[in-house]
Amino acid sequence: MDVVTLALPPSLRSKLLATGFCTTTALVSVAPFQLAREASITLEEALAVLSLVPRTCSDHTGGPVAGSTTAWDLLMKNERGRIETGSVEVDKILGGGILSKELTEICGVPGVGKTQLSMQLAVNVQIPVKFGGVGGHAIYIDTEGSFMMERVLQITEAVIDSLRIKSPGFSAAPLTAEDFLSHMYLLRVHDPLEQLAAVNNLPTLLDQHKEVKLIVFDSITFNFRQDFENMRERTRLLASMAQKLMAVAEIYDVAIVLVNQVTHKVTSEGFRTVPALGESWSHVCTNRLMVYWMDGQRYAHLAKSPSLPVGTAPYVITEEGVRDAHESHKRIKLDDAQVRSSRSLG
Amino acid sequence: MPRLDTLGLPSLTPSVLASFAAHGILSVEDFLVSENTLKLDETRSEAQRQAILDLVDYLEQQSWGFRTTWRMRQELKARGQQYLPTGCESLDKLLEGGLREGTVTELVGGSSSGKTQVCMQVAANVSCGCRAMVGYVDTCHSFSATRLSHMLGGLVGGRDASQRRAGAADEIGEAMKSVLHYSIFDIFAMLSLLNQIHINLCAQVQVGEQPKTLRLLIVDCASSVIAPILGGTQGHALMVSMGIILKKLALENHLAVLITNHTVGGEGGQPKPALGETWKAIPNVRLHFVRDWDSNLCHVSVMKHATMSCNRQTAFRITRTGLKPAF
Numbered sequence: 001m002d003v004v005t006l007a008l009p010p011s012l013r014s015k016l017l018a019t020g021f022c023t024t025t026a027l028v029s030v031a032p033f034q035l036a037r038e039a040s041i042t043l044e045e046a047l048a049v050l051s052l053v054p055r056t057c058s059d060h061t062g063g064p065v066a067g068s069t070t071a072w073d074l075l076m077k078n079e080r081g082r083i084e085t086g087s088v089e090v091d092k093i094l095g096g097g098i099l100s101k102e103l104t105e106i107c108g109v110p111g112v113g114k115t116q117l118s119m120q121l122a123v124n125v126q127i128p129v130k131f132g133g134v135g136g137h138a139i140y141i142d143t144e145g146s147f148m149m150e151r152v153l154q155i156t157e158a159v160i161d162s163l164r165i166k167s168p169g170f171s172a173a174p175l176t177a178e179d180f181l182s183h184m185y186l187l188r189v190h191d192p193l194e195q196l197a198a199v200n201n202l203p204t205l206l207d208q209h210k211e212v213k214l215i216v217f218d219s220i221t222f223n224f225r226q227d228f229e230n231m232r233e234r235t236r237l238l239a240s241m242a243q244k245l246m247a248v249a250e251i252y253d254v255a256i257v258l259v260n261q262v263t264h265k266v267t268s269e270g271f272r273t274v275p276a277l278g279e280s281w282s283h284v285c286t287n288r289l290m291v292y293w294m295d296g297q298r299y300a301h302l303a304k305s306p307s308l309p310v311g312t313a314p315y316v317i318t319e320e321g322v323r324d325a326h327e328s329h330k331r332i333k334l335d336d337a338q339v340r341s342s343r344s345l346g
Numbered sequence: 347m348p349r350l351d352t353l354g355l356p357s358l359t360p361s362v363l364a365s366f367a368a369h370g371i372l373s374v375e376d377f378l379v380s381e382n383t384l385k386l387d388e389t390r391s392e393a394q395r396q397a398i399l400d401l402v403d404y405l406e407q408q409s410w411g412f413r414t415t416w417r418m419r420q421e422l423k424a425r426g427q428q429y430l431p432t433g434c435e436s437l438d439k440l441l442e443g444g445l446r447e448g449t450v451t452e453l454v455g456g457s458s459s460g461k462t463q464v465c466m467q468v469a470a471n472v473s474c475g476c477r478a479m480v481g482y483v484d485t486c487h488s489f490s491a492t493r494l495s496h497m498l499g500g501l502v503g504g505r506d507a508s509q510r511r512a513g514a515a516d517e518i519g520e521a522m523k524s525v526l527h528y529s530i531f532d533i534f535a536m537l538s539l540l541n542q543i544h545i546n547l548c549a550q551v552q553v554g555e556q557p558k559t560l561r562l563l564i565v566d567c568a569s570s571v572i573a574p575i576l577g578g579t580q581g582h583a584l585m586v587s588m589g590i591i592l593k594k595l596a597l598e599n600h601l602a603v604l605i606t607n608h609t610v611g612g613e614g615g616q617p618k619p620a621l622g623e624t625w626k627a628i629p630n631v632r633l634h635f636v637r638d639w640d641s642n643l644c645h646v647s648v649m650k651h652a653t654m655s656c657n658r659q660t661a662f663r664i665t666r667t668g669l670k671p672a673f
Contacts, residue, residue: 001537001541002587004584005538006538010579022375030352054538055545068528069526070522070524070526071469071489072525075491235573236575236576236577236578239570239573239574242574243532244531246485246487247532250487250531279611280573280608282456282458283569283570284486286486304457306466306493307493
């Protein structure tokens with residue numbers, strides 16, 4: 001194993017290489033003070049280097065490496081809380097709701113309800129455990145400026161009302177909109193740099209607010225869609241951001257919702273709508289929920305999930321928030337013929 | 347390559363080492379690339395000449411030496427089973443038996459084309475059918491223990507818990523205990539884990555009745571730890587290091603290594619495997635996955651294979667209890 005593969009600062013690495021410590025086997029038998037003297041680094045640095053060197057384990061069983069969890073243990077502690085979307089039908093295709101430790105992407109055309117869905121989730125995550133919720137706080141990272149306080153208040157009040165009706169024990173523990181709103185931490189970011197900083201800062205934020213169970217990015221795309229001069233650079237930035245988000249989700253046991261936009265991909269048969277940010281980004285999210293219009297009806301479609309089958313469910317957005325689709329709620333929209341003719345004109 | 351002073355050769359006295367160091371020769375590597383080390387002329391002292399001869403001897407001992415192909419064949423025969431069945435009939439047929447031990451197999455495909463499902467199916471089949479341990483390195487949170495238990499349920503028979511024969515639940519539990527899951531999110535953690543597995547497996551001593559051995563290592567997905575560093579200052583070197591250690595694990599520890607890779611837009615918008623030309627040399631077998639959403643079939647084609655012809659195809663269907671051949 002090369003010394004290059006150790007997570008070391010470049011200056012330290014070049015010092016090691018210059019003094020002949022090119023491989024980790026050379027480092028295994030060397031004492032810290034000796035390494036410090038020969039490579040002319042401090043003792044602390046030498047200790048840090050040596051702590052990274054993989055060693056032969058003492059018991060010689062050659063078994064698994066520390067840090068693993070068996071699939072059995074994972075199955076047994078699978079009792080993770082799910083955050084409901086407000087629509088029973090949509091929850092059903094998601095296997096009960098949004099799951100913690102996972103990255104869930106919501107993508108769709110403008111106006112189909114991505115922001116509504118995210119705001120609903122940010123409210124629903126706060127439903128206390130005794131009412132069947134997760135009872136956590138939410139961080140809402142707004143990049144587009146689409147977060148509406150009034151709307152969140154509306155959704156919150158509707159949630160509190162429905163809890164009052166559903167739960168007989170409600171009067172014992174009255175909830176107020178203030179409780180909900182004061183546990184939703186809002187962060188407004190304006191450019192790619194701020195967004196990267198926000199992602200880097202998440203661990204600090206989560207250390208301070210341990211109750212956080214949901215992080216919403218609305219949207220992850222916006223700042224990265226404007227003409228980036230170097231597209232390779234963009235891909236790399238996005239990939240490293242995704243990696244950090246995955247680590248945060250795992251370590252802090254939070255659910256992460258990423259809102260993504262869609263774009264048109266031109267193919268030989270015309271064009272089709274695909275999620276933005278390209279093919280390599282598609283691999284980032286654990287689950288992908290596509291939301292779209294069809295015949296004047298909003299639909300959510302689970303397009304990617306490692307554990308659930310593909311599924312589709314209709315939903316509506318009412319004054320109260322995201323709800324199940326009923327005939328009465330069906331919104332009148334332009335028919336398909338009209339849409340098509342306007343498209344051909346355009 | 348180790349440093350000269352760690353070799354423990356008696357002729358490498360401090361004064362000889364100092365004279366080597368004066369020429370910038372500190373490690374075995376320096377010794378090998380140095381231009382005039384092997385010259386044993388009058389400019390060198392007796393001690394130095396002796397040291398050089400000893401070093402050459404030492405290096406000869408270290409090298410593997412020649413093996414005949416016949417000998418290799420005998421060794422492979424003695425080792426027994428070489429193929430780990432994937433648990434998906436159509437894939438086993440395509441690969442003529444399954445994943446071969448000692449090779450790296452790569453699954454390439456777009457998002458949700460069925461790669462992770464194959465990984466979990468193979469993990470289920472090897473842990474249950476072959477009674478071996480499986481290492482599952484997960485870099486994108488896509489491993490689902492629940493899904494694995496459904497697949498194991500499909501393998502031990504029965505559509506649901508009530509129909510299963512007695513003891514099946516124990517069998518599933520036993521199999522799940524031998525699937526080791528690692529969550530890794532960056533390249534350095536990945537390299538250190540792979541190296542540690544290599545070191546541990548090399549140190550393994552065969553004593554008495556052996557518990558289950560590790561025979562399969564899955565990295566899903568290998569490309570997502572590499573993608574963020576490519577194009578950076580040492581990204582390429584790290585990618586190559588990862589490829590080397592994966593190959594080492596396959597060859598020296600005789601594991602079947604299964605990795606996944608995503609696709610990027612290539613020429614004319616056609617998807618092509620990510621990570622470029624250098625990485626192409628790492629896998630021995632490369633399978634390409636395309637999912638047809640209308641028929642819900644996953645089509646697999648052989649892009650690269652060490653011993654078989656390419657471009658052969660098959661298809662499978664993803665069901666609740668596992669991957670079933672398409673009829």
